[in-house]
Amino acid sequence: MSAGTNPVQPRVAVVTGGSRGIGRETVTRLAADGYAVVVGYAGNRDRAEAAVEEVTAAGGSALAVRADVAEEQQVAALFEAATAEFGGVDVVVHTAGRMYLAPVAELDLAELDALHRTNVRGTFVVAREAARRLRRGGALVTFSTSVVGLAFPGYGAYSASKGAVEALTLVLARELRGRDVTVNAVAPGPTATDMFLDGKDEETVARLAAQPPLERLGTPADIAEVVAFLASPAGHWVNGQVVRANGGIV
Template identity: 80%
Template sequence: MPAHPRVAVVTGGSRGIGRQAVSRLAADGFAVVVGYAGARDLAEEAVKEVTAAGGRAVAVQADVAEEREAAGLFAAAESEYGGVDVVVHAAGRMHLAPIADLDLAELDALYRTNIRGTFAIAQQAARKVRPGGTIITFSTSVVGLAFPGYGAYSASKGAVEALTLILARELRGRDVTVNAVAPGPTATGLFLDGKDEETVARLAAQPPLERLGTPADIAEVVAFLASPAGHWINGQVVHANGGII
């Protein structure tokens, strides 16, 4: 590791796409702050994996929708590693139900994490990310696919897309890029939860590549956007879905 590595903050870093992004960025030489909500054991496993490979990582618990806790992730990055260069906001919540049957309490909980949480992290990132850095949020290809049952989730991610594109323009002159990654069906616990085999098989057959995405597929997109090679991509929603749309 270099004496002064580039530094990444990854929310939702204990599992799924966030966990894979932690490993991938660490392999590229980033020191990583692994943000997690409640799965301390999984976050610590992610840290051990990075350090065992010779990298640097620390786990920090934070409810991304709480302003002080969101700020704590960035304070940890600054105290441990000296600053922040890349933010990957992978933390999210999903609840599926037809719009007519949706429990509005579930809607409130989903919006608290996906919208308020994204705003809280985006605010900190806009203040803290150093020149040459990048901010990566997460949307979903379902915003365009309009699958029944995804009304609340898609609406929350549509808001994420809007704030991402506006933030990219608000950071004019800072040399900081801001993009959203919009995965298609991806084999994570969040996606697979509650789906029967028939549903999973049907969704896997939709892309021309005829399979579900993997967290590693999405982490490669994250790594590219975080690298100098991806720095000319800015203010975009990058659909990583195997060609569904």
């Protein structure tokens, strides 16, 4: 390298909910593609640090930062940390979310408020910061659910919150005209994460696994591959879309 030549800086990704499940798998996948990754987490520092250690052990760069996605100052600090450590932000993957299941007639409104605080307000807070900070050629990937279309009983509150995410995603893609930044949502079907499996018996899990023509549950790795494509230059012509990654459930 000649004197005065700067090395090529890596693309930088911020992944909320990066300490477990789909978020954790996304951290690993993006790091394998050469991204420096900021692992956003809500409470489990040990899991977040384990994700960082996995990336660095493989020769990558990562940083764990605690942030409640519904708190604007904490989210701003998350993005500031990415900029201070790695020079900017190119990709934001917002996997952080909360699930609450109950028939509408039996809704606990306190649980509903908590769900919407994380899933709706949290997505708006992260999306607002991403819209302000993403560099040209960048991407924002939000998370919905295929249940928005499948309308499973018991999922009314959760599905409604994710319907809001889809609406925001499509509007923001159009608001960022001229910025060379894409905005898409990934809507997984039943995926074998701790959040999905919690509270479900074996019969329920088996029934859900049998629904797709591919006859299995999705895995976090399946979803992370979709995210990696949307985040990459190869996926940059996909914009303002909801990608239903569910093995073909209709």
